[in-house]
Amino acid sequence: MTPRPARRRPPVLGQLVRFGLVGVVNTATYYGMYLCFLRLLPYLAAHVAAFALSTVGSFLLNSWFTYRTRPTWRKFLLFPLTTAANFAITTGGVYVLVDLLHTGDRTAPLMAAAVAVPITFVLSRTIMLEPGRGTPVEEEPRAEGEPHVEEESRVYEIRVHCYGASEEALALQEPIARLLCPDARHDGPCEVPWEFTLAGAGRAGGDAATVLVLGVHTSGARAAEVADRVRAAIGETRPVELCEGDAERFEALVEQYRIESGARRM
Known part of the structure; x- marks a missing residue:
């Protein structure tokens, strides 16, 4: 293979476009579930339930489509940490819009989600890809006598x-x-x-x-x-x-x- 200079196309642009598409799908999924739960639950409980289920879908779509990385249990367990700020913003936003500003409980989640989108992108990209920007790779130690399992390429x-x-x-x-x-x-x-x-x-x-x-x-x-x-x-x-x-x-x-x-x- 002949060495060649760098390609200058920044990968974040493609990730941002795909993240936007996933966001549209995820928001529609969340909002549809929110409306369904709203028939049975108070609006905050409906928001929490819809948010939790849509977060699972968001993780899988962002792994496979946005960042093209293999989903793992470790990333899955860390992913809710990266959405904690997003959850606080959307939940607090729904409360402020409905209880304090008297916005309709059907439109408040969409308005709060729009504010949280930039934060969601930064945090999700951090958990999925930030190790590739400078975090050293460390091989997990194996116990003595433990058979070696071939690591995925x-x-x-x-x-x-x-x-x-x-x-x-x-x-x-x-x-x-x-x-x-x-x-x-x-x-x-x-x-x-x-x-x-x-x-x-x-x-x-x-x-x-x-x-x-x-x-x-x-x-x-x-x-x-x-x-x-x-x-x-x-x-x-x-x-x-x-x-x-x-x-x-x-x-x-x-x-x-x-x-x-x-x-x-x-």
Whole structure:
């Protein structure tokens, strides 16, 4: 695979559009259930019940469609924490609009939800993707004698912080590429699918720095091995960190892995 410069399309724009579509579906679902519950329950109880059920649907849709990440129990358990502020805003908003401002109890939830949409996007994106923006990946320890379970392959980022312009980062692509693919003309796919891109980073004094981002599609343990090899190859002069990656940033890498993994199974 030939190293190439970064693609500049920010992934957040696509996520924002998809989040908006999910929001429309989720709001319609919530409002429909709210109206149904309103026939049997007081308006606040109807709001709470509809909100809880629609949150489950929101989590699944945002996992599969908005952020294109695998839903896990951990994310599912954390997701309500990220919607806590949204819940407070919508619940408090419904109360203020109905009891204090005497707005109709059928339209108040829609008005409160509109105010909460920006907060919902920021918080849901944080819980789904923020580890890919700099949180180190840590392998969970296994008890002695516990059998190893093969970890699911996913996108990881190995971020090499450079101290100059982008030319320095681009110059590092070739030696790092040879670590992953010593023979560029070999037959068959690389053992670890990979792709380069560039990112910016702030430095003390306000100067801009360049980050060389190596995306790999593999298990967490294998990604950690690759990161160690990169550190050994470039020395201690440049910080190297391993993070969970954003699959949308590396769309070509994800597609490459899908094709190559299918070929291996044939």
